[in-house]
Structures are given as structure tokens and as C-alpha cells.
Amino acid sequence: MQVAGFFESLGQAFGAVVKFIVDALSGFFNAFGGAIGGFINGMSKTLGITPSILSVLVLIIGLLMLYKAVRAFMRAGIIAGLIWAFLGLWLLSGLIT
Numbered sequence: 001m002q003v004a005g006f007f008e009s010l011g012q013a014f015g016a017v018v019k020f021i022v023d024a025l026s027g028f029f030n031a032f033g034g035a036i037g038g039f040i041n042g043m044s045k046t047l048g049i050t051p052s053i054l055s056v057l058v059l060i061i062g063l064l065m066l067y068k069a070v071r072a073f074m075r076a077g078i079i080a081g082l083i084w085a086f087l088g089l090w091l092l093s094g095l096i097t
Contacts, residue, residue, distance in 0.1 A: 001088050007078060013033055015071075040056060043084070047059070047095075048096060048097050049095055051094060055095065058091065058095050059092070061091065062088050062089075062091040062092040062095065063088070063092075064088075064092060065084050065085075065088030066084070066085065066088040066092075068084040068088075069081045069082075069083075069084035069085035071086055
């Protein structure tokens with residue numbers, strides 16, 4: 001009977017540790033998700049776009065195109081730089097109204 005009581009208390013202690021870890025991680029990820037959501041909402045409101053995954057994805061692609069344009073200009077690739085800049089600005093101008 002004492003052995004069963006020992007393992008019961010050991011199980012309760014282990015359960016309490018697992019519950020603490022799960023609660024801590026849940027709180028961390030909720031705070032992290034809230035911070036990301038606030039960032040996306042603020043950026044979307046400033047740029048005048050809808051705060052959706054598709055809009056953020058198009059924004060990232062447009063910024064990557066502009067980055068490629070800058071890299072092409074730094075390598076003295078004027079034609080490639082102009083093409084990347086035109087495509088990136090075209091995409092971003094369609095997104096940002």
C-alpha cells in the first residue's frame with residue numbers, strides 16, 4: 001500500500017512539472033503571437049493593405065525584388081537592376097493603394 005502511495009505522489013509531482021512547462025510555453029507563444037499580430041496590423045494599417053497572409057507575402061516578394069535590384073545595380077548590371085526595380089515597384093504599387 002505504501003508503494004502505491006509513493007508512485008501516486010510521484011505521478012502528481014511529474015504531472016505538476018509537465019503542467020507548469022505547458023502553461024509557461026503557452027503563455028510565451030500567446031505573447032509572441034500577439035506581438036506578431038500587432039506588428040502585422042500596424043504595418044498593414046500604415047501601408048493601407050489588408051492584414052492577410054497573402055498581402056504580407058506579396059509585400060515580402062516585392063521587397064525581395066527591390067533587394068535584387070539593388071544587388072544588380074551594385075554589380076553594375078544596369079539592365080537587370082532596372083528590370084528587378086520595375087517589377088518590384090509594379091508589384092508594390094499594386095498592393096499599396
